[in-house]
Amino acid sequence: NAGVTQTPKFQVLKTGQSMTLQCAQDMNHEYMSWYRQDPGMGLRLIHYSVGAGITDQGEVPNGYNVSRSTTEDFPLRLLSAAPSQTSVYFCASSPMGTGNTIYFGEGSWLTVV
Amino acid sequence: KQEVTQIPAALSVPEGENLVLNCSFTDSAIYNLQWFRQDPGKGLTSLLLIQSSQREQTSGRLNASLDKSSGRSTLYIAASQPGDSATYLCAVRADRGSTLGRLYFGRGTQLTVWP
Numbered sequence: 038n039a040g041v042t043q044t045p046k047f048q049v050l051k052t053g054q055s056m057t058l059q060c061a062q063d064m065n066h067e068y069m070s071w072y073r074q075d076p077g078m079g080l081r082l083i084h085y086s087v088g089a090g091i092t093d094q095g096e097v098p099n100g101y102n103v104s105r106s107t108t109e110d111f112p113l114r115l116l117s118a119a120p121s122q123t124s125v126y127f128c129a130s131s132p133m134g135t136g137n138t139i140y141f142g143e144g145s146w147l148t149v150v
Numbered sequence: 151k152q153e154v155t156q157i158p159a160a161l162s163v164p165e166g167e168n169l170v171l172n173c174s175f176t177d178s179a180i181y182n183l184q185w186f187r188q189d190p191g192k193g194l195t196s197l198l199l200i201q202s203s204q205r206e207q208t209s210g211r212l213n214a215s216l217d218k219s220s221g222r223s224t225l226y227i228a229a230s231q232p233g234d235s236a237t238y239l240c241a242v243r244a245d246r247g248s249t250l251g252r253l254y255f256g257r258g259t260q261l262t263v264w265p
Contacts, residue, residue, distance in 0.1 A: 041193075070253075079154075080239070080255040095252065127193060129253075139184065139241075139253060141194040 040064065043128050043142035050118040050149045058113040058145050060128030066140075067133040069111040073097065073124040074144075080127065086111055087133065118149045152177045156240055156256035163263055169227040171259045173240030178218050185214050185225050186239040188258070194239060198225070202245070230263045237261070 044059045062069065070085035082095030086105040100122060102114040111130075115122060125146050131139040153176045163169060173183070182201045186194040198207045198214040200223070206215040213226040227234060237258040244252045 072253075072255075077257065079257040080241075080253075082252055085252070129194075138196045138199050140196070141186075143193040144191075 041128055041130050041140050041142035043126075043145050045145060046143065047146045048148070050115070050147065052118060052120060052149060054118050056115050056118065058115075058126055058128075058147070060111045060113065060142060061109050062111075062128075062130040062140070063109065064130065064132075064140070065108060066130035067108065068139075069105070069128065069130045070095070070139075071101070071103065071111070071113045072127045072129065074127060075124050083113065083126075115147075118147075120149045123147060123149045152180075152242060152244060152254040154240060154242055154254050154256040156238075156259050158259060159257065160260040161262070163230060163261075165231060165263055165265050167230050167263075169230055169261070171225040171227070171238055171240075171261070173223040173225070173256055175221045175223075175242045175254070177244075178221055179245040180218065181243040181245045183214075183216055183223050183240065183242050184253075185212075185223075186241065188237045188239060190236075197238075227261075230261075232263050232265055234263050235261055 041062045067088045071083040072080040074080045081097050084103040086092045125144050128142040129139050131137045155174045157172045184199045185197045200207045200216040211228040216223045237260045239258045240256045241253045
């Protein structure tokens with residue numbers, strides 16, 4: 038049972054480069070989200086989606102773009118990477134209905150130099 | 151805005167001790183509260199989920215309580231073991247307006263259990 042799969046696990050980018058972090062889930066969950074985790078800051082919500090074609094901004098959306106063309110996939114795009122985007126990124130999913138457990142991927146470690 | 155605080159930030163104890171980790175939140179309008187475990191270099195693993203209408207949940211040596219009106223939750227770990235060493239995160243799921251359904255996380259308690 039794969040659960041929530043994130044790729045790549047590690048990535049080094051140069052300032053100004055763009056890239057996409059991939060997230061896929063095989064549990065048919067409607068709700069998917071992206072968080073970043075920084076030392077001393079905890080996890081902060083970047084973007085989320087409640088179903089295919091529906092996305093919304095979280096707490097720290099600037100510099101990131103998302104789309105949701107299928108139920109399974111929720112990629113996160115960095116448009117022009119900045120050193121401030123060096124972080125660990127987590128994708129999460131859950132069924133709709135806020136009483137349900139949220140499942141997290143293993144994380145993607147991104148360094149912007 | 152919902153704020154979640156976890157105390158203590160770090161805890162180091164000998165094996166066998168019973169532990170209490172604390173979590174507080176500022177807005178009682180929550181759907182549920184979830185405790186996670188995070189091992190170094192890994193993702194988050196859900197330990198316990200307490201619905202807003204519940205007072206506690208138990209799983210093995212873990213027991214989590216929720217006092218929604220006072221904005222507090224505790225995670226009790228019985229008979230701690232070195233394998234319990236990890237960071238424990240508390241998160242509440244919002245029940246209000248534009249933040250409906252969002253998770254708000256505390257910064258975690260880093261637990262070390264030594265043999």
